[in-house]
Amino acid sequence: xxxxxxxxxxxxxxxxxxxxxxxxxxxxxxxxxxxxxxxxxxxxxxxxxxxxxxxxxxxxxxxxxxxxxxxxxxxxxxxxxxxxxxxxxxxxxxxxxxxxxx
Amino acid sequence: xxxxxxxxxxxxxxxxxxxxxxxxxxxxxxxxxxxxxxxxxxxxxxxxxxxxxxxxxxxxxxxxxxxxxxxxxxxxxxxxxxxxxxxxxxxxxxxxxxxxxxxxxxxxxxxxxxxxxxxxxxxxxxxxxxxxxxxxxxxxxxxxxxxxxxxxxxxxxxxxxxxxxxxxxxxxxxxxxxxxxxxxxxxxxxxxxxxxxxxxxxxxxxxxxxxxxxxxxxxxxxxxxxxxxxxxxxxxxxxxxxxxxxxxxxxxxxxxxxxxxxxxxxxxxxxxxxxxxxxxxxxxxxxxxxxxxxxxxxxxxxxxxxxxxxxxxxxxxxxxxxxxxxxxxxxxxxxxxxxxxxxxxxxxxxxxxxxxxxxxxxxxxxxxxxxxxxxxxxxxxxxxxxxxxxxxxxxxxxxxxxxxxxxxxxxxxxxxxxxxxxxxxxxxxxxxxxxxxxxxxxxxxxxxxxxxxxxxxxxxxxxxxxxxxxxxxxxxxxxxxxxxxxxxxxxxxxxxxxxxxxxxxxxxxxxxxxxxxxxxxxxxxxxxx
Amino acid sequence: xxxxxxxxxxxxxxxxxxxxxxxxxxxxxxxxxxxxxxxxxxxxxxxxxxxxxxxxxxxxxxxxxxxxxxxxxxxxxxxxxxxxxxxxxxxxxxxxxxxxxxxxxxxxxxxxxxxxxxxxxxxxxxxxxxxxxxxxxxxxxxxxxxxxxxxxxxxxxxxxxxxxxxxxxxxxxxxxxxxxxxxxxxxxxxxxxxxxxxxxxxxxx
Numbered sequence: 117x118x119x120x121x122x123x124x125x126x127x128x129x130x131x132x133x134x135x136x137x138x139x140x141x142x143x144x145x146x147x148x149x150x151x152x153x154x155x156x157x158x159x160x161x162x163x164x165x166x167x168x169x170x171x172x173x174x175x176x177x178x179x180x181x182x183x184x185x186x187x188x189x190x191x192x193x194x195x196x197x198x199x200x201x202x203x204x205x206x207x208x209x210x211x212x213x214x215x216x217x218x
Numbered sequence: 219x220x221x222x223x224x225x226x227x228x229x230x231x232x233x234x235x236x237x238x239x240x241x242x243x244x245x246x247x248x249x250x251x252x253x254x255x256x257x258x259x260x261x262x263x264x265x266x267x268x269x270x271x272x273x274x275x276x277x278x279x280x281x282x283x284x285x286x287x288x289x290x291x292x293x294x295x296x297x298x299x300x301x302x303x304x305x306x307x308x309x310x311x312x313x314x315x316x317x318x319x320x321x322x323x324x325x326x327x328x329x330x331x332x333x334x335x336x337x338x339x340x341x342x343x344x345x346x347x348x349x350x351x352x353x354x355x356x357x358x359x360x361x362x363x364x365x366x367x368x369x370x371x372x373x374x375x376x377x378x379x380x381x382x383x384x385x386x387x388x389x390x391x392x393x394x395x396x397x398x399x400x401x402x403x404x405x406x407x408x409x410x411x412x413x414x415x416x417x418x419x420x421x422x423x424x425x426x427x428x429x430x431x432x433x434x435x436x437x438x439x440x441x442x443x444x445x446x447x448x449x450x451x452x453x454x455x456x457x458x459x460x461x462x463x464x465x466x467x468x469x470x471x472x473x474x475x476x477x478x479x480x481x482x483x484x485x486x487x488x489x490x491x492x493x494x495x496x497x498x499x500x501x502x503x504x505x506x507x508x509x510x511x512x513x514x515x516x517x518x519x520x521x522x523x524x525x526x527x528x529x530x531x532x533x534x535x536x537x538x539x540x541x542x543x544x545x546x547x548x549x550x551x552x553x554x555x556x557x558x559x560x561x562x563x564x565x566x567x568x569x570x571x572x573x574x575x576x577x578x579x580x581x582x583x584x585x586x587x588x589x590x591x592x593x594x595x596x597x598x599x600x601x602x603x604x605x606x607x608x609x610x611x612x613x614x615x616x617x618x619x620x621x622x623x624x625x626x627x628x629x630x631x632x633x634x635x636x637x638x639x640x641x642x643x644x645x646x647x648x649x650x651x652x653x654x655x656x657x658x659x660x661x662x663x664x665x666x667x668x669x670x671x672x673x674x675x676x677x678x679x680x681x682x683x684x685x686x687x688x689x690x691x692x693x694x695x696x697x698x699x700x701x702x703x704x705x706x707x708x709x710x711x712x713x714x715x716x717x718x719x720x721x722x723x724x725x726x727x728x729x730x731x732x733x734x735x736x737x738x739x740x741x742x743x744x745x746x747x
Numbered sequence: 748x749x750x751x752x753x754x755x756x757x758x759x760x761x762x763x764x765x766x767x768x769x770x771x772x773x774x775x776x777x778x779x780x781x782x783x784x785x786x787x788x789x790x791x792x793x794x795x796x797x798x799x800x801x802x803x804x805x806x807x808x809x810x811x812x813x814x815x816x817x818x819x820x821x822x823x824x825x826x827x828x829x830x831x832x833x834x835x836x837x838x839x840x841x842x843x844x845x846x847x848x849x850x851x852x853x854x855x856x857x858x859x860x861x862x863x864x865x866x867x868x869x870x871x872x873x874x875x876x877x878x879x880x881x882x883x884x885x886x887x888x889x890x891x892x893x894x895x896x897x898x899x900x901x902x903x904x905x906x907x908x909x910x911x912x913x914x915x916x917x918x919x920x921x922x923x924x925x926x927x928x929x930x931x932x933x934x935x936x937x938x939x940x941x942x943x944x945x946x947x948x949x950x951x952x
Binding site: 123124131134138144146147148154155157158161162164165166169170173175176178179182186189190193194197198201204205213214215 | 349350351354355358362364365369372373374375376378379381382383384385389393396397400401403404407408410413460
């Protein structure tokens with residue numbers, strides 16, 4: 117059997133890539149994609165734990181299904197907000213969103 | 219699994235208040251769909267009625283014999299009832315503020331109310347959530363509805379921008395929080411219920427392993443974002459400045475309360491093994507929030523930003539109660555939250571009224587307000603002075619109780635920082651009050667010179683006036699007649715087995731591991747009785 | 748899963764390389780459309796990993812929801828905000844990139860130390876395999892009933908809210924009808940509008 121740690125390391129790597137994308141992206145839509153990467157890293161974690169530590173009850177899989185469905189809702193709301201701001205400001209560059217000082 | 223048995227095991231009566239909120243939400247949504255624009259006449263009152271009914275239902279659940287419902291997903295103990303009550307009250311108070319505001323901005327009122335009720339629902343479930351999945355779903359319900367509310371003025375670029383920043387930072391922090399929860403699930407060997415997780419940590423019997431510390435850090439990042447503690451506060455001023463003011467009022471009380479409920483339940487239930495570490499982290503967060511919140515507030519020119527930094531500082535004061543972890547600590551925190559509800563919402567009502575009449579929220583524009591609108595000046599002054607902690611207003615007694623609890627528990631450093639920063643905070647609150655009561659007409663700002671005639675008979679202003687008066691009366695009298703609130707806060711702590719176990723453990727700090735091993739099963743047996 | 752151990756390991760290596768490679772592509776490529784398609788690749792290879800983890804149902808859900816809904820939504824989003832905008836480079840942007848990269852590497856080092864340093868309580872029970880579908884359904888209607896129902900409220904509200912925010916309003920709202928409201932102005936008038944993007948593209952008020 118593949119060791120559990122392999123999956124966890126993969127998830128950690130994906131998580132760090134997601135964080136990198138989150139901080140460095142200029143395009144708002146790419147930031148949203150990075151958030152999806154973060155959530156997928158969490159899902160890999162949950163599925164791996166579910167298979168190796170808790171194989172008989174599959175609660176981790178249930179958690180993953182919840183995360184997937186809520187991630188979809190979050191993506192929909194996120195894109196709606198991006199559309200609204202694009203209509204008003206005509207840009208998707210994070211650096212241009214400076215009406216409110218950081 | 220036998221499904222007829224299941225229905226009786228669910229103990230679904232515990233979530234009756236939430237059920238009432240859902241029903242109201244559906245009534246408003248469908249009613250608006252049928253009635254169209256004419257529905258604005260009754261939807262706010264239906265919302266307030268439904269939420270008040272939820273409060274009544276909450277009162278009837280006080281001291282219920284079987285608080286655990288939905289097979290352990292939800293815990294309706296007295297602690298959760300107090301927090302749910304505060305969240306619902308803040309929602310009720312937000313409704314009258316928003317009627318006129320939403321009307322004037324030309325957006326639809328019913329959807330606003332529906333989204334706000336969803337946020338309330340998320341906060342209520344978060345206050346009692348007892349397993350990881352429920353915590354996550356409730357947290358996301360609260361957060362996603364808050365993003366929507368923040369961006370509700372969709373033709374105002376500042377509202378868009380606030381919503382975008384809130385969404386990006388919020389989604390990132392909830393993903394980090396979720397990673398921490400997935401680690402908890404793994405470290406406990408596949409457990410979902412909070413108490414089972416902490417039992418498995420105790421059973422593993424290792425001295426603060428790195429895995430639990432990492433999970434703790436990730437979880438704290440999520441919680442600190444919700445309660446806007448420094449250094450996870452950067453979103454607060456921007457979101458507060460950009461979003462519609464009624465939403466800010468709700469976020470500053472309702473959402474923050476839900477965050478504190480989550481903090482108490484999660485930290486106390488799951489992390490007794492690393493109790494020292496999380497107390498240390500929260501001490502640091504509390505000091506940073508008090509210092510930075512109050513100092514940066516001095517330099518603000520926008521009223522909403524000022525209140526944003528003030529709310530960060532207030533979160534710092536509240537964390538003192540959480541850190542000391544004694545019975546007095548927890549109940550002083552709940553007492554202060556109750557008082558904070560009245561004074562902060564009263565303050566925001568005044569800010570909304572001013573911006574409705576003049577269209578601005580710059581502090582300099584407030585100068586000379588006393589000449590034109592003495593009532594508004596009086597109300598805003600009372601609320602601000604109470605936030606600053608001037609006796610005999612309610613805020614003074616709240617702070618006194620928190621500092622007393624902290625001093626008694628030996629957290630001298632925290633209390634001293636709290637005292638010094640409260641003195642700083644009095645300065646910037648008084649600055650606003652002083653500006654409003656200037657005598658000379660030439661110092662009057664443009665907005666005040668063109669101040670419209672004060673009239674309350676415009677549609678939507680009457681409820682605003684009633685709620686303003688109620689909030690101000692509560693703020694001025696809650697301090698002197700504080701006994702009922704005080705008893706409520708104390709009882710909610712002393713009737714909650716979870717907190718009692720934690721307090722007992724706190725009082726025997728040296729022998730950490732053995733007491734936990736005996737207490738945790740005791741808590742479960744009490745909880746499942 | 749009845750595959751031989753060696754095959755499993757090779758498959759894992761392949762899928763893991765795909766996940767990391769495509770995820771790096773999502774983050775690093777400059778063309779946003781390529782990133783969006785590579786994101787689909789990430790989702791697909793992760794669902795392959797789920798199959799390796801004996802979770803066929805979640806693998807299918809992953810493909811249906813992430814690839815079918817989220818990724819398509821993101822592509823729609825890219826099309827709707829279709830603007831090839833050269834981002835003006837930020838001064839000393841590379842310092843930020845390097846600092847962030849360093850922080851992320853440090854985070855990865857911390858997480859891997861934690862993962863390798865923890866003794867996970869491996870279970871010896873046999874996985875339920877394809878019986879998981881039934882089990883997940885049972886969970887939804889027993890001990891996870893509350894979050895399941897709450898999620899339905901959340902999805903309804905996300906639907907309503909997303910439509911409100913994204914809808915373009917063709918009919919301008921009629922001004923308030925009461926005559927006295929001249930005294931009252933819009934509650935929030937923007938103080939200063941920084942022209943974003945090109946000149947004179949200020950938002951319509």
